[in-house]
Amino acid sequence: MLRTVEVIMVILILAGAFIAASLFAVLPSPRQISSPDLSQLGLTTLQMLDTDKDLTETVFKDPADPSWIDLEIVLSACLPPNIVHNLTVYDIVTLSDGTVSYQAANSITNSESGIGTDSEAASYLVTSTNVTFMVAPQKISGTLYILNCSDANGWWITGYTSQSLASDLYNLLSPYFQTTILVNSTYQLGLLLNGTALKGETLRDAVVINTFGEAVPIPAGYYTTQGYADGSYAKYAWILGQKVNSYNWTWVSIVGYPFYYVTNTVFFASTQNNWGIYGMRMVSEYGLGCFLRGLAGRSYSYSSQSTGSPGVVYLSSVALDRCNYYGIYPAPYQTSTRALPTSILSTYDLTPTELFYRVNNYIAGATYRHTGGGALTAIGLTRIPDIRVTVLALLMYYHPILYKSEFTLRAGERPTQRLVVLQLGQQGGS
């Protein structure tokens, strides 16, 4: 009997041990094992809603403003149905003794009965938009036209397509212009040359960037007829020069010999440029010569303009300074094989804004302003084009100011900050 009693005692001890172990080793509920990271979800929700500063604008508005209702709708819509939320906005107030206090300014929630204790919160600090640090470029008055004609071929833009160059130029330069328009066909280019705006924009004082390298798109019809003389389309370049002068445009050639070819894949479908590329016809050095005559307001004459090959050229100190100012960094030295001679300055009454130090009386890249109106930006570098050089040349010429911080507070006014706390709780289950 004694053994049985001993065994019963052992069982009691084991049972006690099990009960004690069960009491202390309590496993958490399944939800605690794997629940959505509500804190991160809350933070990413706030960040997403503030992508375009919509959240910032709302939290600084009066609690009676309808945008708070929109914010409530947005929170309800974007969070899963089983997640309840409470968004509270606090004013951050610095007292005279330096103590920072947080005073509730407004609160919205979709849970009448409270959010419970099993919740997580994310906080997000916003600064009112009138004190936001920003870099805003001064807008150049005038329209930026980028030639992106689908019915034209490029030359000396090896490794790129005109469309890809147009895309890069658009990204780099559109922040500096009031309006940027892609000219998608030679027909549209013809409209511009005829003085017709494509989208109601201002036509005068525009910048026209030719992304086709040494080739220039030519609209079929009037310009292929009137632009043809002496067995060449050099007269078209002369007409372009005239238009640039009369509209006060800046015509931009991104690489090589400007106006060396004309291109129209439909009109020149069976014509090649002497190098086997169809849709293009050679004009040679007469294109540049005639353009400069047109720019200078002179009558048409089938005349040529030579270029030189100074070799390696270096960005001037002014250009390097502009690189730092605008954050555009092409290689500081480049190879030039189509540089314009300095003699054109006096011959055609041009004033240059130069990118590179001169070599042997050659200007490798510059914007040439004619005293009577109109300008030509000619980047006489060898292929492959680096369009950052073109962008730098234009920014050097127009020199738009970068307003690096725009504080609109009045004197003595303190910057305003608010703390947004989004508390999320999960409903259902236990």
Added chain:
Amino acid sequence: MTGHTIDHLVATIAFIAAMFLFLGLFTQTLQGAVLYQQNRHVALKASDLLDNILLSPGYPYNWGETNTTLSCFGLQQPGTTGYTISSFALMRLTSLSGEPVEYPVGSGKWYSNVSLGPCGYLFLPLSDAINYETAAMLLGVNGTYGFQLSITPIVNVSISEYRTDPLILKVEVDGPGFPLGGANLGYYLYRTYKAGKYPNLELSTGTAQTDSAGVAYLNFPFDGAAETYCIVVHAGLGGLKGFGYYIHKAFTGSTGVIPFIVDYDEGKVYLAHDWDVQGEGGPPVPNYFYTAKFYVLTEEFEFQEWSIANSTGQINYGGGGGTFLYGETTLPVAHPGFLLVTYNDVAGGYGMSIMPWGVGSPLAASILFGGVPAGNVWVASDLRHVTVGQLSYQARILCWSLKGYQTRTPSGWR
């Protein structure tokens, strides 16, 4: 003596029974604790994986815009901070949402198929796409954890025909939790019309606002049943932005022109004849004349047409024997937008197809990438809100363990 023996026997039996009983009870507690630890670890891994994927651009940084080989996997938009995701990195992921498609049929060239709405296509060569195994290996979870990533728009814009003549379209806007009442809508309706040999598109734009139920009705003065049109609607409210589209085509003879991305690096797209894709039926099949246009979304949330090469052409069917005819165009690399193709056959039936270029493009495509969790006992999930392009998306991950105690269902305990 007999009493002692009985005492010993009873005591021994009781002791052994008690030992087995408590051994089982303690084992059960320990088993629960082990499973808890294991599952907790999987849940933490899910959060870690999701943040690793969303907060790193990978390497090379612009891998989404090229077809280079990856040495580090991540989806963050290069040059940004936080949960901003690259439209093009998402596009390069091998889709789990649609069955791969072979084009030309019988050629052995397979394309990843991102499931879109009617007449919407996104086919990318599997050879250019990043597959699940590569991503898992680069994330360091190959063979230890499985995952599935879904990136879906938060704002769901669904469009349907409410009445056909005159056309009234019903637009419903909602999120995962609630309709989006009072959302501002902007729409672009592209209507096909005959313009000589090739069809062309006429654009109508307008704005509207949803009611408290997230519904709006758009009126158009033409017979919707007889016309071929595509409408793209964007909806926005308080920082949430989304898109939806709807295509109605009068031509119902066959699927029509189907765009395929054939060279991701250069943005080269083939416009294929459906007969060369599906290989069903037989001659005579339609001979299509098409016009393709590409539209990008500007910072002002407006569509701008972007000129593309060979925007018009004719596509006849290849007729077999290894001959396949197609149109070809090139889209600008790294510029999200959509390609809209309108076509007509010689009998004058008009159709349309649409292809997003970049996932956060105006078509707001969804991406499902990774493995299949079916058969795993414990699958942890986590989610984040992200921005793709200018649109609001939800990124959700499912994660499970491939090794360890009781990770598979009973038919396949591991």
